[in-house]
Amino acid sequence: MGRSPCCAKEGLNRGAWTAREDKTLTDYIKINGEGRWRDLPIKAGLKRCGKSCRLRWLNYLKPDIKRGNITDDEEDLIIRLHKLLGNRWSLIAKRLPGRTDNEIKNYWNTNIGKRIQGRPNSMSHPKLINQSDEHNHIDAKESALVDEQRHASCAIRTKASRCTKVFILQDPQKNKVHKDIGTMIDEPFTDQGKGRPELVREESLDGSSKWTLDEHDSSDFLIDVDMDEKFLSEVLEAGISLLPNIDNGNESRGEVFGSDMDHSSHQSSDKCIYSPKEIRDKSDANWLDNLLE
DNA sequence: AAGTTTATCAACCGCCTCCGT
DNA sequence: GACGGAGGCGGTTGATAAACT
Known part of the structure; x- marks a missing residue:
């Protein structure tokens, strides 16, 4: 049995919104606020799907939307x-x-x-x-x-179904970035194409092993690294390297090194503990700003 | 002026994640 | 942990306007 549709399609308006519908939606949201999109059309008296209302509001009616050409x-x-x-x-x-x-x-x-x-x-x-x-x-x-x-x-297309720890180091002498992929539940995708980064399995004498992503251009790291989506979004939003504590099997907390994207100096004394949720909340860290400068 | 092609962008669709139960 | 609802996201479509022949 498939998933039920977000709303009954019968009897609903489709296509371009009329000025009257726009006003109805705007007036309703002004009074009741955003959210509860599924119930909104019924309560507001609109013959529209809730998703359609949300889209119309977010993309067109919301007051702070800037009009005009992209500068x-x-x-x-x-x-x-x-x-x-x-x-x-x-x-x-x-x-x-x-x-x-x-x-x-x-x-x-x-x-x-x-x-x-x-x-x-x-x-x-x-x-x-x-x-x-x-x-x-x-x-x-x-x-x-x-x-x-x-x-x-040359976008990185690493394909790992799950990645539990990422540790970013920069070798200042070789100006080369190593990304310890850590414990991979599944075999990682290894792209050995020309000029592309490569996942390398490094085995130690004690029998332990780890996966390393080896590449020369650190700026590519965050592009299309198709790891566990939740993790990736956390990295993208937090802008920090994240090392969940895998020793105790608790993946809900992580160890975060530093507060910005200065990969060149990860001192253990800088270590602090945040949960992914906390990291998201603290996000917007200056990472993108730094990269964009 | 009429017909055709191209560009634009609002809206839709389906999949995904999050979150409460 | 499993389930399901709600909302968010990115890809795509289609109506319309503008440009071209």
């Missing part, structure tokens, strides 16, 4: 955030006040994405050849696009 600065930020986060539109949208994930997604698909896709040889692009001052800001953006294209072509 150059916003586009630049979107490109850089996409490089870091991939198609995680909601995370990207959180960094652009007033912009919705849907709007950013649409903008990407109709503008930036196409420009990246339609660029077989970036250096032959006329805008990149033009070095005049008036085009400098465009060139910078194009450069970012080229960079994005380069990163997209």
Whole structure:
């Protein structure tokens, strides 16, 4: 037996919203607040699915939504955030006040994405050849696009069904990042493609072993690392390295080294304990800000 | 001016996670 | 731990506008 639909489809309006429906929804939310989307259409007297109401409110009716074209600065930020986060539109949208994930997604698909896709040889692009001052800001953006294209072509696609500990170290001498993948429940995916990071199993004399993700470009780490989704979102949101305590089998708490993304200096004295929930709450740590600077 | 193609973006769909029980 | 409801998310669709022939 399949899952029941979010609402009965019969007798519901579909397609574009009318001004009257918009007003009904806005008035209802002003009085009763957001939430309880499933009940909302009945209580508000709308012949719409609850999900549809939520989407309409979040993407169009919400007062703080910014209207108008995406600015150059916003586009630049979107490109850089996409490089870091991939198609995680909601995370990207959180960094652009007033912009919705849907709007950013649409903008990407109709503008930036196409420009990246339609660029077989970036250096032959006329805008990149033009070095005049008036085009400098465009060139910078194009450069970012080229960079994005380069990163997209070598996105990490590690496929691990679950990962219980990640420890990020940076070897300052070799400027090389090691990511100890730790205890893998399933065999990790190893991509030995050209120029891609690789998961390496390191065995010690005492018989223990660990998986290491070996690569040269630390900025790729957070892109498309398809591990346990919950864990990944925690890392993305917290912006810190997370080392759950596996010795006592309690995965609900973790040891967090440092409070920012300075991977180069993990001193054990900096260690503090947070639960993933606490980490989420403390999130927004300055990680993305630091990376974007 | 009419027909066709392309671009845009609001809305939908289905899957997923979270959270309460 | 299992289950189910609620909400969130990303991919896709389709209606409409704009550009082009």
